[in-house]
Amino acid sequence: MTTLLEVSGLSTHYVAARGTRVTRAVEDVSFSLEAGRTLGIVGESGSGKTTLALTLMRLLPPGARIAGGSVRFEGEDIFTKSNSEMRAIRGKRMAMILQDPMASLNPLFTVGDQIAETLRAHEQMPRRGAWTRARDLLAAVRIAVPERRVGEYPHEMSGGMRQRVVGAIAISCEPKLLIADEPTTSLDLTIQAQYLQLLREIQRERDLAMIFITHNLGIVAKMCDDVAVMYAGRLVEFGPVRRIFDAPAHPYTRALIESIPRLGDPTARLTAIDGQPPDPAALPPGCAFHPRCPLVVDRCRVEAPPEVRVAVAHHARCWLASERPI
Amino acid sequence: MRRFILRRMGYAALSLLLLSLTIFLFVRLTGDPTVLLVEPGAAKGDMEAMRARLGLDRSLIVQYGSFMAGLARGDLGQSFYYRTPVVELYLSRLPNSLLLALVAMSFSLLIGIPSGILASVRVNTWWDNAGKLFALLGLSLPSFWTGLLLILFFSVYLGWLPSSGSGTPLHLLMPAFALGWYFAAAHMRLTRSSMLEVLGSEYVKLARLKGLPEALVIAKHAFKNALIPVLTLAGINLVIMVNVAVVVETVFAWPGVGRLLYEGIAFRDFPVVQATVLLGGMMIVVVNLMIDVLYAVIDPRIRYER
Amino acid sequence: MSDSRALPAIQAEVLPLPGRWSGLRSGNLPVLPIAILGILILTAIFADVLAPSDPEVGTLTDRFKPPAWIEGGSRAHLLGTDHVGRDVLSRLIFGARVSIVVGFLAVIVAGAIGTTLGILSGYLGGWVDQVIMRLTDTWLALPALTFAIFLAAVVGPSVMNIVIILSAVYWTRYARVIRGEVLSLRERDFVRLAVVAGCSKWTIMRRHILPNVLNSGIVLGTLMLGVVIVTEASLSFLGVGVPPPKPAWGLMLADGKKGLMAGYWWLTVLPGLCIVLMVLSANLLGDWLRVKLDPQLRQL
Numbered sequence: 001m002t003t004l005l006e007v008s009g010l011s012t013h014y015v016a017a018r019g020t021r022v023t024r025a026v027e028d029v030s031f032s033l034e035a036g037r038t039l040g041i042v043g044e045s046g047s048g049k050t051t052l053a054l055t056l057m058r059l060l061p062p063g064a065r066i067a068g069g070s071v072r073f074e075g076e077d078i079f080t081k082s083n084s085e086m087r088a089i090r091g092k093r094m095a096m097i098l099q100d101p102m103a104s105l106n107p108l109f110t111v112g113d114q115i116a117e118t119l120r121a122h123e124q125m126p127r128r129g130a131w132t133r134a135r136d137l138l139a140a141v142r143i144a145v146p147e148r149r150v151g152e153y154p155h156e157m158s159g160g161m162r163q164r165v166v167g168a169i170a171i172s173c174e175p176k177l178l179i180a181d182e183p184t185t186s187l188d189l190t191i192q193a194q195y196l197q198l199l200r201e202i203q204r205e206r207d208l209a210m211i212f213i214t215h216n217l218g219i220v221a222k223m224c225d226d227v228a229v230m231y232a233g234r235l236v237e238f239g240p241v242r243r244i245f246d247a248p249a250h251p252y253t254r255a256l257i258e259s260i261p262r263l264g265d266p267t268a269r270l271t272a273i274d275g276q277p278p279d280p281a282a283l284p285p286g287c288a289f290h291p292r293c294p295l296v297v298d299r300c301r302v303e304a305p306p307e308v309r310v311a312v313a314h315h316a317r318c319w320l321a322s323e324r325p326i
Numbered sequence: 327m328r329r330f331i332l333r334r335m336g337y338a339a340l341s342l343l344l345l346s347l348t349i350f351l352f353v354r355l356t357g358d359p360t361v362l363l364v365e366p367g368a369a370k371g372d373m374e375a376m377r378a379r380l381g382l383d384r385s386l387i388v389q390y391g392s393f394m395a396g397l398a399r400g401d402l403g404q405s406f407y408y409r410t411p412v413v414e415l416y417l418s419r420l421p422n423s424l425l426l427a428l429v430a431m432s433f434s435l436l437i438g439i440p441s442g443i444l445a446s447v448r449v450n451t452w453w454d455n456a457g458k459l460f461a462l463l464g465l466s467l468p469s470f471w472t473g474l475l476l477i478l479f480f481s482v483y484l485g486w487l488p489s490s491g492s493g494t495p496l497h498l499l500m501p502a503f504a505l506g507w508y509f510a511a512a513h514m515r516l517t518r519s520s521m522l523e524v525l526g527s528e529y530v531k532l533a534r535l536k537g538l539p540e541a542l543v544i545a546k547h548a549f550k551n552a553l554i555p556v557l558t559l560a561g562i563n564l565v566i567m568v569n570v571a572v573v574v575e576t577v578f579a580w581p582g583v584g585r586l587l588y589e590g591i592a593f594r595d596f597p598v599v600q601a602t603v604l605l606g607g608m609m610i611v612v613v614n615l616m617i618d619v620l621y622a623v624i625d626p627r628i629r630y631e632r
Numbered sequence: 633m634s635d636s637r638a639l640p641a642i643q644a645e646v647l648p649l650p651g652r653w654s655g656l657r658s659g660n661l662p663v664l665p666i667a668i669l670g671i672l673i674l675t676a677i678f679a680d681v682l683a684p685s686d687p688e689v690g691t692l693t694d695r696f697k698p699p700a701w702i703e704g705g706s707r708a709h710l711l712g713t714d715h716v717g718r719d720v721l722s723r724l725i726f727g728a729r730v731s732i733v734v735g736f737l738a739v740i741v742a743g744a745i746g747t748t749l750g751i752l753s754g755y756l757g758g759w760v761d762q763v764i765m766r767l768t769d770t771w772l773a774l775p776a777l778t779f780a781i782f783l784a785a786v787v788g789p790s791v792m793n794i795v796i797i798l799s800a801v802y803w804t805r806y807a808r809v810i811r812g813e814v815l816s817l818r819e820r821d822f823v824r825l826a827v828v829a830g831c832s833k834w835t836i837m838r839r840h841i842l843p844n845v846l847n848s849g850i851v852l853g854t855l856m857l858g859v860v861i862v863t864e865a866s867l868s869f870l871g872v873g874v875p876p877p878k879p880a881w882g883l884m885l886a887d888g889k890k891g892l893m894a895g896y897w898w899l900t901v902l903p904g905l906c907i908v909l910m911v912l913s914a915n916l917l918g919d920w921l922r923v924k925l926d927p928q929l930r931q932l
Binding site for chain 2: 090
């Protein structure tokens with residue numbers, strides 16, 4: 001099992017108003033991902049998950065600065081690559097699926113065209129060949145009658161189908177890593193399960209590593225091998241899914257798990273986490289979670305906790321973590 | 327698609343109706359329309375005859391009916407000055423205005439679109455600021471003043487270009503520039519904002535994520551999408567140009583429908599004024615309809631609109 | 633692009649964000665436009681005191697005198713004289729009065745009509761909306777200048793008529809935009825609460841909708857000022873605007889054309905410059921206001 005992706009100490013900041021406002025969107029994040037495994041990145045809006053994904057792709061909006069750390073993909077340092085080298089990686093070795101399929105597809109071009117252009121750009125396939133391959137890819141994402149669909153426009157398809165097309169585009173050049181940023185959030189509930197199933201199958205068929213960004217712990221439980229929990233730009237817990245769910249080390253993770261409504265017990269109350277996620281441009285001192293933490297102690301208010309190893313391949317950022325029984 | 331076209335045609339017909347009604351009512355509402363519609367200095371008998379012809383003693387609806395009947399026949403009266411049917415007069419001048427408008431429009435697009443694209447791709451840099459300045463000036467300078475300044479500079483001081491009349495391409499240069507300047511600014515502005523919007527869209531983001539070369543992203547994905555509103559505006563503006571060229575045509579004595587309108591006012595030739603405005607407005611409504619249909623051809627989404 | 637730690641220059645690929653069309657000086661107060669407009673307004677008010685000569689009467693022996701700093705000019709006529717010997721400076725000063733009065737009045741009246749109809753159309757919906765919108769669309773299709781010329785030819789030129797005509801032509805711009813705003817305001821919670829609380833339609837329109845569209849109205853009004861001024865100048869230039877011998881900048885341009893081929897440039901350049909200054913200031917101010925007051929108005 002080779003390490004496909006290794007991220008260490010990664011920080012990405014947004015700088016606004018001529019350097020006076022710094023938003024630490026991603027701060028000192030470290031994790032690794034092996035080939036064929038699935039990592040779930042969980043967090044509320046504003047926790048930095050999407051910025052993290054865009055940083056891996058090195059496709060950040062203006063005003064964003066990579067402030068530190070490194071990313072190694074297939075052993076190569078991403079940050080030393082030139083623009084054209086990055087472009088060769090994007091779409092070909094690393095692919096991404098975005099949240100809203102209607103917005104992701106250009107309304108003026110057919111679905112087939114949009115799949116084919118990736119093939120033609122990366123593999124210099126001639127037009128005919130690319131078109132045929134596009135049709136095959138539509139079949140691979142389980143779209144019926146692909147030879148007809150390939151000539152259709154995005155608005156002629158349903159939401160679920162469009163997202164499959166986006167999936168087809170993503171796997172078209174046989175990438176090693178697929179990053180999916182909330183791919184099912186825009187889909188109807190009934191379609192979501194189907195889509196997740198599809199992703200699972202594709203992953204197995206192609207030995208694809210996946211990073212699954214979501215705020216839905218249920219999906220994480222079903223789809224992922226490891227999970228990384230983000231809060232206010234920091235990775236507050238990382239570990240295998242089973243372990244995290246059974247014995248979460250960080251109070252935030254614990255609260256997230258407990259806030260999932262459970263069927264079957266009408267007397268159990270719905271628990272919510274008090275307060276709001278902090279403004280990333282104005283984080284509280286010490287541990288960013290301390291204002292909302294039920295287990296807060298004085299140290300938390302002053303010093304930000306470092307990453308502590310709780311168990312094998314399981315770490316967390318909490319002053320109380322190392323004191324917990326393993 | 328057929329449904330869409332039929333609906334648009336219905337709207338157009340309604341607009342035409344409202345337009346003619348507006349013109350009709352405004353003339354009738356000012357008291358005695360015969361004052362306007364009869365030659366200045368006419369004898370009393372002529373006025374009586376006109377009154378009878380207009381049927382002013384009959385109800386407004388009947389009058390409108392005969393007005394519309396005349397319109398359908400292509401009869402909007404006769405010019406006092408030229409003593410020819412105004413519709414004929416208008417149609418004979420129209421090609422000149424169209425020529426001027428086409429040249430001015432080409433100029434405005436050739437300057438406007440590339441500078442808009444450049445400004446959007448180099449947002450907030452020197453290029454963009456220069457573009458903003460250009461746009462601001464273009465939208466603030468009245469076209470006829472630009473024309474007068476051009477005459478001052480190129481005809482009076484340099485003696486390179488003729489200051490009035492038509493006939494050679496040299497005659498066309500200054501009026502087209504004066505007319506097109508404002509629209510160049512408007513098109514530049516729209517191109518810029520349209521491109522920026524498209525460049526920030528999710529599908530452009532995905533195109534970049536797919537690893538497509540930047541030039542392809544801009545030329546294929548951004549450009550076509552961004553151009554739609556610009557071309558729509560350009561089409562509408564073409565017809566508007568024909569109509570607002572009044573002042574430019576007057577300044578340069580260019581023999582188009584704008585100048586015809588001016589002559590109508592200057593010589594108190596009201597049938598000419600009425601016809602020019604009415605026909606000009608009708609042309610706009612029809613062209614808008616054609617643009618809507620064309621839009622449906624370019625943008626596949628529109629065809630399926632309910 | 634420097635990073636907060638000394639890393640090799642990383643070329644982060646940029647995704648440009650959608651920009652907003654802002655004036656040349658976005659953010660800080662546009663001092664110059666406001667100053668210019670202020671000066672123009674003061675000039676308009678104190679024209680009688682400021683102007684050195686009578687703007688409407690001239691002496692034929694003093695025709696086509698150039699501005700004072702050119703050979704042949706004199707202190708008596710700082711900016712020269714026109715084709716009947718009238719003092720250009722005085723005419724410019726009184727012309728400011730015409731432009732300011734006509735411009736502001738037309739914008740306010742058009743704004744009042746347009747906003748009212750826009751609110752009614754947007755809020756009441758139904759056939760009221762259809763009727764008003766059809767009319768607005770049709771009148772919008774007709775270019776303002778052409779329509780204005782037509783109306784001027786029908787009713788005859790005078791300052792009051794011009795204001796009425798300009799209002800009649802330009803209210804449609806307001807109605808369209810305001811209606812759009814009202815449509816989205818209608819769905820907002822505070823309006824719905826008022827409905828649930830039992831307020832009458834008229835009360836809601838007056839107390840909840842109107843104050844919220846005022847911002848757009850003001851921005852639109854400022855932007856319209858420039859357009860109205862140019863239209864008024866065009867009308868006067870063509871001879872259907874402000875009637876002579878009253879001084880209007882557009883009229884001065886028409887007169888100036890007579891001397892153009894002979895090289896009497898000041899009769900063309902100076903009035904035009906005044907028009908441009910006023911229009912530029914109004915446009916800059918309007919752009920700034922739009923950014924400040926209501927970011928929704930990108931479509932303008």
